[in-house]
Amino acid sequence: MSGTSAALTPPAGAVAPVRHPDAPAPGELLGAHYEQCFGCGEAQPHGLRLQARAGEGISLTAEFTVQPAHQGAPGLAHGGVLATALDETLGSLNWLLRTVAVTGRLETDYVLPVPVGTVLHLEAEVTAVAGRKIYSRATGRIGGPDGPVAVRAQALFIEVKTEHFIDHGRPQEIRAAMSDPDPSRRERAFEVNP
Numbered sequence: 044m045s046g047t048s049a050a051l052t053p054p055a056g057a058v059a060p061v062r063h064p065d066a067p068a069p070g071e072l073l074g075a076h077y078e079q080c081f082g083c084g085e086a087q088p089h090g091l092r093l094q095a096r097a098g099e100g101i102s103l104t105a106e107f108t109v110q111p112a113h114q115g116a117p118g119l120a121h122g123g124v125l126a127t128a129l130d131e132t133l134g135s136l137n138w139l140l141r142t143v144a145v146t147g148r149l150e151t152d153y154v155l156p157v158p159v160g161t162v163l164h165l166e167a168e169v170t171a172v173a174g175r176k177i178y179s180r181a182t183g184r185i186g187g188p189d190g191p192v193a194v195r196a197q198a199l200f201i202e203v204k205t206e207h208f209i210d211h212g213r214p215q216e217i218r219a220a221m222s223d224p225d226p227s228r229r230e231r232a233f234e235v236n237p
Protein backbone atom coordinates (compact mmCIF):
# COMPACT_ATOMS: atom_id res chain seq x y z
CA MET A 44 0.00 0.00 0.00
CA SER A 45 1.42 3.42 -0.85
CA GLY A 46 -0.03 6.82 -1.54
CA THR A 47 1.09 9.96 -3.24
CA SER A 48 -0.17 13.38 -2.32
CA ALA A 49 -1.52 15.62 -5.07
CA ALA A 50 1.49 17.94 -4.61
CA LEU A 51 3.75 15.19 -5.99
CA THR A 52 1.80 14.76 -9.21
CA PRO A 53 3.30 16.90 -11.99
CA PRO A 54 0.79 19.39 -13.44
CA ALA A 55 -0.44 19.20 -17.02
CA GLY A 56 2.15 21.71 -18.23
CA ALA A 57 5.15 19.81 -16.82
CA VAL A 58 7.98 18.94 -19.20
CA ALA A 59 10.67 16.27 -19.38
CA PRO A 60 13.90 17.15 -17.51
CA VAL A 61 16.92 18.19 -19.60
CA ARG A 62 20.38 16.91 -18.73
CA HIS A 63 22.91 19.74 -18.47
CA PRO A 64 25.67 19.46 -21.10
CA ASP A 65 28.30 19.57 -18.32
CA ALA A 66 26.62 16.91 -16.20
CA PRO A 67 28.96 14.10 -15.10
CA ALA A 68 29.08 11.23 -17.60
CA PRO A 69 27.11 8.06 -16.86
CA GLY A 70 29.13 5.94 -14.44
CA GLU A 71 31.01 8.90 -12.95
CA LEU A 72 31.02 9.30 -9.16
CA LEU A 73 29.49 12.63 -8.11
CA GLY A 74 31.58 12.92 -4.95
CA ALA A 75 30.54 14.82 -1.84
CA HIS A 76 29.05 18.24 -2.60
CA TYR A 77 30.02 19.55 0.85
CA GLU A 78 32.35 17.84 3.31
CA GLN A 79 30.08 18.70 6.27
CA CYS A 80 26.94 17.29 4.62
CA PHE A 81 25.32 14.66 6.86
CA GLY A 82 24.26 12.73 3.75
CA CYS A 83 27.51 12.60 1.79
CA GLY A 84 30.32 14.52 3.54
CA GLU A 85 33.52 12.82 4.65
CA ALA A 86 33.92 15.14 7.66
CA GLN A 87 30.79 13.90 9.46
CA PRO A 88 31.83 10.96 11.65
CA HIS A 89 28.27 9.58 11.93
CA GLY A 90 27.08 10.76 8.53
CA LEU A 91 25.81 8.46 5.79
CA ARG A 92 28.77 9.02 3.44
CA LEU A 93 26.44 8.16 0.62
CA GLN A 94 28.17 7.77 -2.72
CA ALA A 95 26.20 8.64 -5.84
CA ARG A 96 27.07 7.81 -9.43
CA ALA A 97 25.57 9.46 -12.51
CA GLY A 98 23.29 7.31 -14.67
CA GLU A 99 21.70 7.83 -18.08
CA GLY A 100 19.39 10.79 -18.59
CA ILE A 101 18.50 12.40 -15.28
CA SER A 102 19.08 9.35 -13.15
CA LEU A 103 21.66 8.09 -10.72
CA THR A 104 22.52 5.23 -8.43
CA ALA A 105 23.88 5.48 -4.91
CA GLU A 106 25.02 3.26 -2.06
CA PHE A 107 24.91 3.69 1.68
CA THR A 108 26.00 1.17 4.32
CA VAL A 109 23.93 1.28 7.52
CA GLN A 110 26.27 1.80 10.50
CA PRO A 111 25.60 1.13 14.22
CA ALA A 112 25.23 4.93 14.69
CA HIS A 113 22.21 4.81 12.35
CA GLN A 114 20.03 2.52 14.51
CA GLY A 115 16.48 3.19 15.61
CA ALA A 116 15.34 -0.18 16.98
CA PRO A 117 18.11 -2.60 18.04
CA GLY A 118 19.99 -3.73 14.95
CA LEU A 119 17.75 -1.84 12.53
CA ALA A 120 18.19 1.40 10.60
CA HIS A 121 16.28 4.43 11.89
CA GLY A 122 13.51 5.47 9.50
CA GLY A 123 14.70 9.07 9.54
CA VAL A 124 18.16 7.98 8.48
CA LEU A 125 16.65 6.02 5.57
CA ALA A 126 14.66 9.14 4.61
CA THR A 127 17.95 11.06 4.70
CA ALA A 128 19.49 8.55 2.29
CA LEU A 129 16.55 9.01 -0.06
CA ASP A 130 16.64 12.82 0.29
CA GLU A 131 20.37 12.94 -0.41
CA THR A 132 20.02 10.66 -3.44
CA LEU A 133 17.12 12.67 -4.82
CA GLY A 134 18.90 15.96 -4.11
CA SER A 135 21.95 14.76 -6.00
CA LEU A 136 19.85 14.53 -9.16
CA ASN A 137 19.79 18.32 -9.31
CA TRP A 138 23.51 18.30 -10.03
CA LEU A 139 22.71 16.60 -13.35
CA LEU A 140 20.33 19.46 -14.16
CA ARG A 141 22.77 22.03 -12.70
CA THR A 142 19.79 23.49 -10.86
CA VAL A 143 20.10 24.75 -7.30
CA ALA A 144 17.12 23.31 -5.44
CA VAL A 145 15.96 22.25 -1.98
CA THR A 146 13.53 19.59 -0.83
CA GLY A 147 9.99 20.94 -0.53
CA ARG A 148 8.23 17.60 0.00
CA LEU A 149 9.49 14.08 0.57
CA GLU A 150 7.13 11.12 0.91
CA THR A 151 8.63 7.82 1.98
CA ASP A 152 7.28 4.26 1.98
CA TYR A 153 9.03 1.85 4.32
CA VAL A 154 8.53 -1.61 2.85
CA LEU A 155 11.11 -3.83 4.62
CA PRO A 156 13.20 -3.41 7.79
CA VAL A 157 16.84 -2.61 7.02
CA PRO A 158 19.40 -4.23 9.37
CA VAL A 159 22.67 -2.62 10.48
CA GLY A 160 25.45 -3.63 8.10
CA THR A 161 23.14 -3.63 5.09
CA VAL A 162 24.21 -1.89 1.90
CA LEU A 163 21.22 0.11 0.66
CA HIS A 164 21.29 0.26 -3.15
CA LEU A 165 19.47 3.39 -4.29
CA GLU A 166 18.34 4.52 -7.70
CA ALA A 167 16.61 7.79 -8.50
CA GLU A 168 15.33 9.78 -11.44
CA VAL A 169 13.74 13.12 -12.20
CA THR A 170 10.37 12.51 -13.81
CA ALA A 171 9.23 16.03 -14.70
CA VAL A 172 9.92 19.73 -14.30
CA ALA A 173 7.33 22.49 -14.04
CA GLY A 174 8.82 25.96 -13.66
CA ARG A 175 10.79 25.92 -10.37
CA LYS A 176 9.33 22.53 -9.38
CA ILE A 177 11.33 19.34 -9.93
CA TYR A 178 9.54 16.00 -9.51
CA SER A 179 11.54 12.90 -8.70
CA ARG A 180 11.38 9.40 -7.27
CA ALA A 181 13.76 6.90 -5.74
CA THR A 182 13.93 3.31 -4.52
CA GLY A 183 16.31 1.63 -2.09
CA ARG A 184 16.95 -2.12 -2.39
CA ILE A 185 18.67 -4.55 -0.04
CA GLY A 186 20.60 -7.74 -0.77
CA GLY A 187 22.06 -6.28 -3.99
CA PRO A 188 21.10 -3.79 -6.70
CA ASP A 189 18.37 -6.19 -7.93
CA GLY A 190 17.19 -7.20 -4.45
CA PRO A 191 13.80 -6.43 -2.95
CA VAL A 192 12.69 -2.82 -2.50
CA ALA A 193 13.03 -1.80 1.17
CA VAL A 194 12.21 1.91 0.83
CA ARG A 195 10.88 4.20 -1.84
CA ALA A 196 10.15 7.88 -2.07
CA GLN A 197 8.69 10.57 -4.22
CA ALA A 198 9.81 14.15 -3.88
CA LEU A 199 9.28 17.70 -4.99
CA PHE A 200 12.35 19.92 -5.07
CA ILE A 201 11.98 23.67 -5.49
CA GLU A 202 14.58 25.69 -7.39
CA VAL A 203 16.14 28.45 -5.29
CA LYS A 204 18.78 31.11 -5.80
CA THR A 205 22.18 30.81 -4.11
CA GLU A 206 21.03 33.60 -1.78
CA HIS A 207 18.73 31.03 -0.16
CA PHE A 208 21.76 29.53 1.60
CA ILE A 209 23.57 32.80 2.21
CA ASP A 210 20.45 34.40 3.71
CA HIS A 211 19.44 31.46 5.90
CA GLY A 212 22.63 29.55 6.75
CA ARG A 213 24.58 30.20 9.95
CA PRO A 214 27.20 32.84 9.07
CA GLN A 215 30.24 30.95 10.34
CA GLU A 216 29.63 27.95 8.06
CA ILE A 217 28.72 30.20 5.12
CA ARG A 218 31.94 32.18 5.60
CA ALA A 219 34.01 28.98 5.86
CA ALA A 220 32.46 27.47 2.71
CA MET A 221 32.85 30.72 0.75
CA SER A 222 36.48 31.08 1.71
CA ASP A 223 37.41 27.56 0.60
CA PRO A 224 40.41 28.04 -1.68
CA ASP A 225 39.18 25.30 -4.03
CA PRO A 226 36.73 26.93 -6.54
CA SER A 227 35.06 23.61 -7.41
CA ARG A 228 34.37 22.92 -3.71
CA ARG A 229 32.98 26.48 -3.34
CA GLU A 230 30.72 25.87 -6.33
CA ARG A 231 29.48 22.49 -5.11
CA ALA A 232 28.84 23.66 -1.53
CA PHE A 233 26.17 26.01 -2.85
CA GLU A 234 25.38 24.02 -6.00
CA VAL A 235 25.98 27.15 -8.08
CA ASN A 236 25.39 27.01 -11.80
CA PRO A 237 28.74 27.23 -13.61
Ligand SMILES: CCCCCCCCCC(=O)SCCNC(=O)CCNC(=O)[C@H](O)C(C)(C)COP(=O)(O)OP(=O)(O)OC[C@H]1O[C@@H](n2cnc3c(N)ncnc32)[C@H](O)[C@@H]1OP(=O)(O)O
Nearest residue numbers: 050073076130131134135138145146147148176199201203
Ligand atom coordinates in the same frame (compact mmCIF):
# COMPACT_ATOMS: atom_id res chain seq x y z
C1 LIG B 1 25.07 17.10 -5.63
C2 LIG B 1 24.02 17.80 -4.86
C3 LIG B 1 23.65 17.11 -3.63
C4 LIG B 1 22.66 17.87 -2.86
C5 LIG B 1 22.04 16.94 -1.88
C6 LIG B 1 21.21 17.66 -0.90
C7 LIG B 1 20.19 16.72 -0.40
C8 LIG B 1 19.43 17.34 0.71
C9 LIG B 1 18.39 18.30 0.21
C10 LIG B 1 17.77 18.93 1.39
O1 LIG B 1 17.50 18.27 2.37
S1 LIG B 1 17.41 20.63 1.30
C11 LIG B 1 17.00 20.99 3.00
C12 LIG B 1 15.55 20.73 3.31
N1 LIG B 1 14.67 21.69 2.66
C13 LIG B 1 14.56 22.95 3.10
O2 LIG B 1 15.20 23.39 4.03
C14 LIG B 1 13.58 23.83 2.36
C15 LIG B 1 12.84 24.75 3.33
N2 LIG B 1 11.72 25.41 2.61
C16 LIG B 1 11.94 26.58 1.95
O3 LIG B 1 13.01 27.17 1.99
C17 LIG B 1 10.81 27.09 1.13
O4 LIG B 1 9.57 26.62 1.63
C18 LIG B 1 10.93 26.70 -0.38
C19 LIG B 1 12.23 27.31 -0.95
C20 LIG B 1 10.93 25.18 -0.57
C21 LIG B 1 9.73 27.25 -1.13
O5 LIG B 1 9.59 28.62 -0.82
P1 LIG B 1 9.43 29.72 -1.99
O6 LIG B 1 8.91 30.94 -1.33
O7 LIG B 1 10.68 29.83 -2.76
O8 LIG B 1 8.39 29.07 -2.97
P2 LIG B 1 6.81 29.30 -3.07
O9 LIG B 1 6.16 29.20 -1.74
O10 LIG B 1 6.59 30.54 -3.90
O11 LIG B 1 6.37 28.01 -3.91
C22 LIG B 1 6.82 27.80 -5.21
C23 LIG B 1 6.00 26.66 -5.75
O12 LIG B 1 6.39 25.45 -5.05
C24 LIG B 1 5.26 24.90 -4.37
N3 LIG B 1 5.71 24.42 -3.07
C25 LIG B 1 6.56 25.04 -2.24
N4 LIG B 1 6.76 24.29 -1.14
C26 LIG B 1 6.01 23.18 -1.31
C27 LIG B 1 5.81 22.03 -0.51
N5 LIG B 1 6.42 21.87 0.67
N6 LIG B 1 4.99 21.07 -0.98
C28 LIG B 1 4.39 21.22 -2.17
N7 LIG B 1 4.56 22.29 -2.99
C29 LIG B 1 5.35 23.25 -2.54
C30 LIG B 1 4.29 26.08 -4.21
O13 LIG B 1 2.97 25.59 -4.07
C31 LIG B 1 4.50 26.82 -5.49
O14 LIG B 1 3.81 26.15 -6.53
P3 LIG B 1 3.18 26.99 -7.78
O15 LIG B 1 4.37 27.61 -8.50
O16 LIG B 1 2.46 25.95 -8.58
O17 LIG B 1 2.28 28.00 -7.14
